[in-house]
Amino acid sequence: MCAADPGTWCSRFYQWTNNDFLAQSADAIVSKTLTITLIVIVALLARALIHRAITRLIEGATNGAVSRLVRSRAPMRLRNSTAPLISQRRAQRARTVGSVLRSMTSAIVLLVAAVMILAEFNVALGPILASAGIVGVAIGFGAQNLVRDFLSGMFMLLEDQYGVGDIVDLGAATGTVEAVGLRITTIRDLKGTVWYVRNGEIQRVGNMSQGFAVAVVDVPVGYSVDTAAATEVAGKAATERLEQEDLAGDVLEPPEVLGVDRVTNEGLTLRLTVRVSPGRQWAVQRALNAAIADALDEAGIPRPLVFAGPNG
Secondary structure (H helix, E strand, O other), X not given: OHHHOOOOHHHHHXXXXXXXXXXXXXXHHHHHHHHHHHHHHHHHHHHHHHHHHHHHHHHHHHOOOOOHHHHHXXXXXXXXHHHHHHHHHHHHHHHHHHHHHHHHHHXXXXXXXXXXXXXXXXXXXXXXXXXXXXXXXXXXXXXXXHXXXXXXXXXXXXXXXXXXXXXXXXXXXXXXXXXXXXXEEEEEOOOOOEEEEEHHHOOOOEXXXXXXXXXXXXXXXXXXXXXXXXXXHHHHHXXXXXXXXXXXXXXXXXXXXXXXXXXXXXXXXXXXXXXXXXXXXXXXXXXXXXXXXXXXXXXXXXXOOOOOOOOO
């Protein structure tokens, strides 16, 4: 009967389809379609605005100044040498966190829109939400390790505990970081073995590549040595060796001879330290060990006594 009223949606649908059911449901179809379209448009607009806000936030973090910690504690030479690396690592970390945040916000917005659309069709949401809650609890218990790894990876990225190229000690493995993910960190040790460490299993992080490193050189000498003379020879040899071209670019501060560090049955141990660029401490230690040993031999400074065993 509504098809007899000209200008109504019922009349138009009946003219278009010649179907009684569609004509009788015309008003509901039009109103529901408009409502659903509005929900979809609002959801897409909200998603776009949130993504834009996250992108601007990430760009601000990427283009920010060098961290306050590095500016306040590092010497000027170290600040200039590490600023590009810090900026690059900040950009990588920000992009990763931004990608995760965009994915999470997209999922939340689309889920809310889907629930609102189902409500327009008078679908009972109570049983669906209850079932989803039960399934979520079951998945949470089954995938709690995965969730822990994911959250640990997020905090690791936000706190910049380490990055690709850093030399780290994670307890389970020690080596160079080759890849950093939200669940797994890939490390290659000195023997070339690749270790895949779950982020949730990392209890401590020792980073040997952040800011600066310290090369520690222990010089063994005999009991009868004049410690002042040995200290002077070791310091002079270290200074001359560090001024050479192959090491000069790695040295951040002059070497410091600390004096006698240990007294053993064989002799004394003098300790010398020098602050160097991250990751260069081992090369500097090897070079200083060779230079100081040659200088002590040339100066006639006795080395520790080595007692032979029962077999000679």
